[in-house]
Amino acid sequence: MSISIAQLNKRFGAFNALNNINLDIPEGELAALLGPSGCGKTTLLRIIAGLEWPDSGRVIINGEDKTQAHASHRGIGFVFQHYALFRHMTVFDNIAFGLRIKPRRQRPAESVIRTKVHTLLELVQLDWLHDHFPDQLSGGQRQRIALARALAVEPSVLLLDEPFGALDASVRKDLRQWLRTLHRELHVTSIFVTHDQEEAMEVASRIVVLNKGKVEQQGSPSELYDQPANAFVSQFIGQTNVLDSHNHQHWLQSIGLGDDAHPGLVAHVRPQHITIEKTPTGLPPSIVLKDWQHLGAITRVELTGTKPDDGLPPVLHVEMPSEHFKQLQLFKGDAVNISIKQVQWFN
Amino acid sequence: MSTQIIVEQPDSTAAPIARRLAAQHDSLWVKYSLISLTLAFCTLFLILPLAVVLTEASAKGFAAYRQALVNPDTLSAIRLTLLTALITVPLNTVFGISAAWLITRFKFPGRSFLTTLIDLPFSVSPVISGLVFVLMFGAQGWLGAWVSTYDLKVIFAIPGIVLATLFVTFPFVARELIPLMQEIGKEEEEAALSLGASGWQTFLRITLPNIKWGLLYGVLLCNARAMGEFGAVSVVSGHIRGLTNTLPLHVEANYNEYNFAGAFASASILAALALVTLVLKTLLEWRQAQNRR
């Protein structure tokens, strides 16, 4: 089911949590609401779920206006940040809850419920835990049970609040892949909230970047990375070198970027858009290699200027394939020449 | 830490370590004198009074004890005490659940003020708690005339005793549930509602199982106070033997008439009630700790 948000506003007292939000999430997407903490992403998710109400604006699920609908009539499944598993029920009873509380006429027979719960437990690969209590599970297991519980009522939309937030780094990595695979199998329109751009890039097919209650940009991960709409998105998604034309004007001009077409603007240069080569010996060094880190397939290089007033930022980050770096045969303190392949200008 | 000490003072490693331990642990003489002090104080103030109730009650032998208990006035006092608890505890329990739900599940202006108001009866002297009902329903009270036209008796009658008891036991259940439900949070209830449960289903299947031990705990304390209240009830009861004397008032009446056997026989029932309360309370605390693990 597709989800649309139109002109949505929400205030908490004097605090403007959400400011004229407009969103479109097509059917079958796995979308991420990405932003720093306090940006309003969780509030937006809870409004979509019907756990909170907007001050104005509309929530449209599959073409129907659901702004006033109760959470249980929206066809959503919600996975809470801390899972909110019912602590006095076994894993099995937790998953069966949504089915057992249906009005008698709609309630499936207990045998049907049983089959369904076991199918879901197999889906999340935890059938052997069915008689355990939430207390006895690890964080990753609780997360998967919470997901199974939400799926039991066959929601048309799945909403997940910081699904990996409370997990260890290693568990998080596995679960990200698992969620992607699961989404491919089920094809349920899903939205998850995260503050981790790497996580959003890895898992989501579509990312909505929120900041201070506003949508900064929405699009596919590559769109966001390659064509950031503004400085916030450019800095939030991936690494970037920030050079403002005031402090770094001298240097920008020296490499042919400081033209008058961009007065007062800020240049963003991705680390992989800088290429370096060894300066032939004999010439006076202007930029030297300060340090480098081998990160596997790529190597991150830190460059710094030699003169204090040359207008260079304290550190310029460059990334290149490790193979290439090896061929350059550079050592700390070596002088280098650089060229910039691509630059983006923002206010 | 210890290696550092060894490096600094290679010749005497034992002394600094001992000194370090001494800084984290009380020396034995401090420990044993504090334990002795505690035991002495508690013996004097807690164990001795309990022992005296039991010895005094049995001082005149079992026959006298039994005689004092089957006395019609004693029996009527027991009945009135039970009746009062039977009315007040359920009423205050329903209120406690309602107030805790309101305060922990919603945000609204005046919420913390409301919490303060609920605790109010705890800071009012029992005598004043009784007095306010005399002022309302007594002969000169503003409802006194209205009450007498319908020939109702409130003061110096059972309704007055019930009202005064309701007042003094008012906060017990709410006070127990509010912090508990605050701590549990509302996520589980939100989860149940988002899965399609109705409000009642959510309360019965999610909230109640989560709070049941805390609720029982509050009910237990409420009941103990309802059965044992003296000051407030004393003001409104009128002390009519066999009619408006609760068990604590019956103890007083016997004691003031130098009928010590009778006083301590009734007191022993109340002391037994206190002990049962303490045992159940300890069990419930243990259950709650298990539950919240």
Add this chain to the structure above:
Amino acid sequence: MKAHSIIPGFYPTLGYTLFYLGLIVLIPLSTLVFKTFELSWPAFADSISNGRVLSSFRVSFLTALAAALVASVFGGIIAWVLVRYRFPGQRLLDALIDLPFALPTAVAGVVLATIYQPNGVLGKLLKQTFNLKIAFKPAGIVVALIFISLPFVVRTAQPVLQEFDTSMEEAAASLGANRWQTFLRVIFPNLLPALLTGFALAFARSIGEYGSVIFIAGNLPFVSEIVPLMIITKLEQYDIAGATAIALTMLLLSFALLLLVNLLQRWVRQRSGQL
């Protein structure tokens, strides 16, 4: 009024809570204030400035103060012993701390009077060895109030000690503090707000206490008469106006005291960074 919430029951619980609160607590309590307004100012002043009434206020406040102080010291020690040490019978003792909460006050009063009266178990002993009389003196009131106060202090200090981060003690030790310095500069400042709360609760309860006191107090005018008893005495003399005036004064005084202690507590918390 409320922020929209998915959780149902806001208006029913709000309505019921306010209705019941009003019916059982607020309307009856406000009667006290309205009744006092019916009094003329001179009549009001007269009934509380009477010598016997004034001395009952003095007795009530001084005995409550003394009892709350003693209970705070011993309650603090008992909480420490219960949390930090292990000894046989400890759990039993822990459960018994609540006896004053659970035991009806009339029973406590009768028992304490029996113990401390001149030929009671302790009364006789104290009289013979120290020529000390407790029962039917202000000292007897203090004893009864200590009994009542004890659990308030222990039960507020205990959780703080239980949750006390012992690595702070280790840190103090590693920085060279001895045990006494550690206690005085690390443990005690963290415990103080809880002790103050316990003190305030004990004090507030003691001032209004009736049942456990009247049997042991002897109720001698100007010597061992407490304010709650004065109220009852006035009522029995059908001096409802007098009883009301004393009651309202006492209520306001104890609220003012509670407020004062709350402010003090906030100040201590701020100073020790526990906001």
